[in-house]
Amino acid sequence: MYNFEDIINRNTTNSIKWLEKDVIPLWIADMDFSFPKEVKDGLLELITEGVLGYADVDQKCYESIIDFYKEEYDLNITKANIIFNTGVIASLGAVLNTFLQAGEEVLFLTPCYNTFFSVVNRLGYKVVESKLDYCDGEYTINFADFAKKIQRSNLRAFVLCNPHNPIGKIWSLEDLIKIRDLCTLNGVLVISDEIHGLISRPNYKYNSYLKVSKEGIILSSPSKPFNMAGLKIGFSICYDEHLNQRLALAYNRFGLTGINSFAIKVLPILYNMCRDWLKEMNEYVYNNYKFVKEYFEDNNLKIGIIYGNATYLLWLDVSYYTDNSFSLSKLLKTKFKVFVSEGSKYLGNGQFFIRINIATSRNILKIGLDRIRDGLLSLNQQ
Numbered sequence: 001m002y003n004f005e006d007i008i009n010r011n012t013t014n015s016i017k018w019l020e021k022d023v024i025p026l027w028i029a030d031m032d033f034s035f036p037k038e039v040k041d042g043l044l045e046l047i048t049e050g051v052l053g054y055a056d057v058d059q060k061c062y063e064s065i066i067d068f069y070k071e072e073y074d075l076n077i078t079k080a081n082i083i084f085n086t087g088v089i090a091s092l093g094a095v096l097n098t099f100l101q102a103g104e105e106v107l108f109l110t111p112c113y114n115t116f117f118s119v120v121n122r123l124g125y126k127v128v129e130s131k132l133d134y135c136d137g138e139y140t141i142n143f144a145d146f147a148k149k150i151q152r153s154n155l156r157a158f159v160l161c162n163p164h165n166p167i168g169k170i171w172s173l174e175d176l177i178k179i180r181d182l183c184t185l186n187g188v189l190v191i192s193d194e195i196h197g198l199i200s201r202p203n204y205k206y207n208s209y210l211k212v213s214k215e216g217i218i219l220s221s222p223s224k225p226f227n228m229a230g231l232k233i234g235f236s237i238c239y240d241e242h243l244n245q246r247l248a249l250a251y252n253r254f255g256l257t258g259i260n261s262f263a264i265k266v267l268p269i270l271y272n273m274c275r276d277w278l279k280e281m282n283e284y285v286y287n288n289y290k291f292v293k294e295y296f297e298d299n300n301l302k303i304g305i306i307y308g309n310a311t312y313l314l315w316l317d318v319s320y321y322t323d324n325s326f327s328l329s330k331l332l333k334t335k336f337k338v339f340v341s342e343g344s345k346y347l348g349n350g351q352f353f354i355r356i357n358i359a360t361s362r363n364i365l366k367i368g369l370d371r372i373r374d375g376l377l378s379l380n381q382q
Contacts, residue, residue: 002277004284007032007361024338024368029165029313031227031359033284036277038269039226046265055261057084064271065235072198075210077237083247085256087234088195088219093119095217095236096157098250099189100125105155107188109141110348111315113165116193117347128155131348132167137304137317139167143178150186158183160192160209160216163200166315166346166355169308170200176212190216195234196311198225202283204309214239217247222270224311225278227359233263281359285312288358288365295369301376312359315343319352321376329354331375338371 010018010032017025017032046052062079069075085091096106102124108116110129117127130146132139150158160179163170171179183190192209197220200206209216221234238244251257259267289307292314296303304317322328329342332354343350356372358365 002036002280004033004281005361005363006034007364008034020339022337023333024364024371026356026358026360026365026368027339027341029224029311029357030229031281031312031357032361032364033227033281033359035227036270036274038273038277039266042265042269043262046261052261055264057258057264060268061259061264064268065237068271069208069210069237073206073208073211075208077210077239080241081237081239081244082235083238083244083251083257084233084235084259085251086232086259087223087229088193088221089115089119090254090256091219091234091236091251092116092159092191092193093123094250094254094256095191095219095247096120096123096125097254098246100156103154104157105152107146107149107155107158108347109146109161109164111166111343111346111350111353112159112161112348113193114345114347116159116161126154127347128152129347134349137306139164139169139306139308141171141175141178143182146179147182150182150188155186155188157189157191160190162192162194162207162209163196163308163310165193165196165311166313166341166343166350166353167306167308168196168311168313168315170204170206170310173207173211176207176209180209180213180216184213184215192216192218194218194220195224198222198278199285199311200282201286201309202279206310210237210239215243217243222267225281226270226274228263228266228270231260231263231266233259233267285359288312288360288362289314291362291365292358292369295366299373301373303376306353312357314356314358316354316356317352318354318376321379323351325351325354328375328379331378332372335378336371336375338368338375340372 218237302320306315341355343353
């Protein structure tokens with residue numbers, strides 16, 4: 001049994017999340033849980049060796065991913081399908097730079113993780129939205145609009161977020177097949193971000209895009225499920241040999257190939273020895289979701305919780321209180337000392353939503369929820 005209530009005080013560290021000591025941070029996708037003891041033991045073993053020179057990715061790293069994907073997802077991948085890199089965002093930029101020309105377009109289902117838009121814009125490409133339909137607390141893909149957008153003459157890539165951040169939805173196999181068929185028909189490259197794939201409701205089946213296509217590029221990392229963002233570790237999986245050759249050149253061009261000594265040491269430990277930790281973490285986060293749901297009901301808060309069975313992020317419908325999530329998030333942080341992510345930056349209908357991170361202790365979560373409650377109630381008094 002692991003203790004997810006025992007939270008390390010990160011106010012004295014360089015934690016981006018905890019830089020402001022008087023603010024409860026429920027924004028950035030960074031868990032407060034300590035990583036498994038097995039990881040600590042492995043890192044200490046590496047430090048004890050006394051040398052941190054150049055390191056080669058050994059066979060154990062590849063085998064750990066191959067075995068994990070087979071056992072958890074029933075997918076057959078090989079060493080040749082895997083290329084290591086320094087993380088999803090950096091590798092996404094390299095992929096787009098390789099397969100797109102300046103001014104070409106990238107499609108997203110919105111609301112969607114805003115950093116993707118920043119990558120696209122910085123590289124000189126254009127973001128195209130296909131807005132998700134929203135009805136009775138549920139998001140679905142508007143395939144009529146998706147089919148129209150995918151046919152745009154200048155559109156070259158579709159970035160699939162699965163599970164979808166911020167709504168936490170694991171796309172069904174039926175949805176993935178429709179996406180595959182439309183993208184294949186129109187010659188559009190699918191890049192699937194699956195970094196939150198291991199974080200789901202207990203016993204809920206996750207569907208990787210690899211289940212339906214051998215032509216897409218999967219970007220993933222253990223950084224989100226095991227809270228290892230500081231290690232700068234990631235990998236892509238692609239069945240297509242030609243695409244993989246171009247990917248390898250792209251990562252080399254931007255110096256993104258390989259992973260550091262700490263990541264090489266930790267990766268097999270995470271996938272081989274920490275599955276119990278992952279299972280218990282998912283159970284704890286799911287119970288936190290239920291705690292939030294009960295809290296809103298007990299306090300008679302008119303907030304809709306969008307929980308698509310994945311991630312430790314909740315997408316909260318605050319449309320009863322405001323149609324300006326930017327102003328709300330600013331109020332909550334400056335006056336009520338709780339930091340949430342404002343939904344407008346995710347595009348789509350995000351102006352009616354805020355995003356919160358519930359991967360923390362129940363006590364910290366309760367304090368944050370109290371402050372959100374007080375902030376929302378104060379709107380009725382203005």
